[in-house]
Amino acid sequence: MAASGFLDRLVVGLDEGLRIAFDIPRSTPRPSPAEGREEPVLTPAEQRHSIGLVRVDHAGEVAAQGLYHGQLLLARDPGVRDRLERAADEERDHLAWCRARLDRLGGAPSRLDPFWYAGSFTIGALAALGGDRVSLGFVAETERQVMRHLEGHLASLPAADTPSRAVIEQMHTEEAEHAHGALDAGGVRLPAPVRGLMRMVAKVMTTTAYRV
Numbered sequence: 001m002a003a004s005g006f007l008d009r010l011v012v013g014l015d016e017g018l019r020i021a022f023d024i025p026r027s028t029p030r031p032s033p034a035e036g037r038e039e040p041v042l043t044p045a046e047q048r049h050s051i052g053l054v055r056v057d058h059a060g061e062v063a064a065q066g067l068y069h070g071q072l073l074l075a076r077d078p079g080v081r082d083r084l085e086r087a088a089d090e091e092r093d094h095l096a097w098c099r100a101r102l103d104r105l106g107g108a109p110s111r112l113d114p115f116w117y118a119g120s121f122t123i124g125a126l127a128a129l130g131g132d133r134v135s136l137g138f139v140a141e142t143e144r145q146v147m148r149h150l151e152g153h154l155a156s157l158p159a160a161d162t163p164s165r166a167v168i169e170q171m172h173t174e175e176a177e178h179a180h181g182a183l184d185a186g187g188v189r190l191p192a193p194v195r196g197l198m199r200m201v202a203k204v205m206t207t208t209a210y211r212v
Contacts, residue, residue: 020062020065020066020095020113020117029093030093032096032097032100032101032167033097033166033167033169033170034097034100034101034104034163034164034166034167037162037163037166038162038163039104039163040158040160040161040162040163041160042158042160042161046158046160046161047105047106049156049157049158050105050157050158050161050164051102051105051106051107052107052210052211053153053156053157053164053210054098054101054102054105054107054164054167055102055107055108055109055110055209055210056110056153056205056206056209056210057094057098057150057153057167057168057171058095058098058099058102058109058110058113058209059109059110059112059113059116059205059206059209060146060149060205060206060209061091061092061094061095061098062095062109062110062113062116062117062120063116063117063119063120063205064088064091064094064095064120064142064146065088065091065092065095065117065120066116066117066118066119066120066121066123066124067120067121067123067124067127067138067139067142068084068085068087068088068091068124069088069121069124070120070121070122070123070124070125070126070127070128071084071124071125071127071128071135071138071139072084072085072088073124073125073128074125074128074129074135075128075132075135076131076132077132079185080132080135080136080185083136083181083182083185084135084139087139087178087181090174090178094167094171094174097167097170097171098167101163101164101167104163105164110208110209110212111212112208112209112212116205116209123201124138132186133186133187133188134187134188134190135187136182136183136185136186136187136188137182137183137187137188137189137190138187138190139178139179139182139187140178140179140180140182140183140187140189141189141190141194141195141198142198143175143176143178143179143182144179145198145199145202146175147172147175147176147179149202149206150168150171150172150175151172153168154168154169154172
């Protein structure tokens with residue numbers, strides 16, 4: 001790994017990390033799937049629930065950026081880096097879409113976003129140390145778990161909140177593409193204890209971010 005390339009990725013990653021962790025807005029080229037949809041009339045309880053669910057999704061996208069940036073920092077193969085960068089770009093769109101929904105719903109992001117980012121960056125870098133195939137396998141397993149989590153949100157979301165539903169459905173589609181792409185590129189299946197630990201960490205984050 002060339003020192004200059006590593007340093008360039010480190011500087012870019014630090015800049016992106018600060019923007020994401022501290023909620024510094026950045027435009028996204030793709031329009032939100034919620035655009036053009038009429039804002040629903042929700043009861044106070046439904047509004048709180050929608051806010052909680054979207055806040056969790058937003059925190060998950062903050063964590064996804066941390067994971068990808070940590071993996072990109074130590075990725076060895078240029079082709080793997082390109083794949084990770086493309087996925088990270090789409091995840092950045094998801095982040096912007098969730099942030100916009102929070103604004104429309106009258107909510108705010110998790111106050112622990114800097115923690116979610118930093119912890120996920122560390123996990124992503126550790127995964128990358130195992131090599132590109134392990135790193136890609138980590139992407140695939142992460143995205144599979146995210147898909148199940150989004151499916152739960154679609155089942156729980158207030159029926160009237162169609163703008164949030166449109167965002168989550170598009171996110172689910174693209175997470176599936178990331179998972180399949182990582183496996184097609186050579187990602188390996190992670191051991192069961194690692195998959196279980198990932199589920200435990202995700203449970204802590206989702207439960208906490210719903211409220212904080």
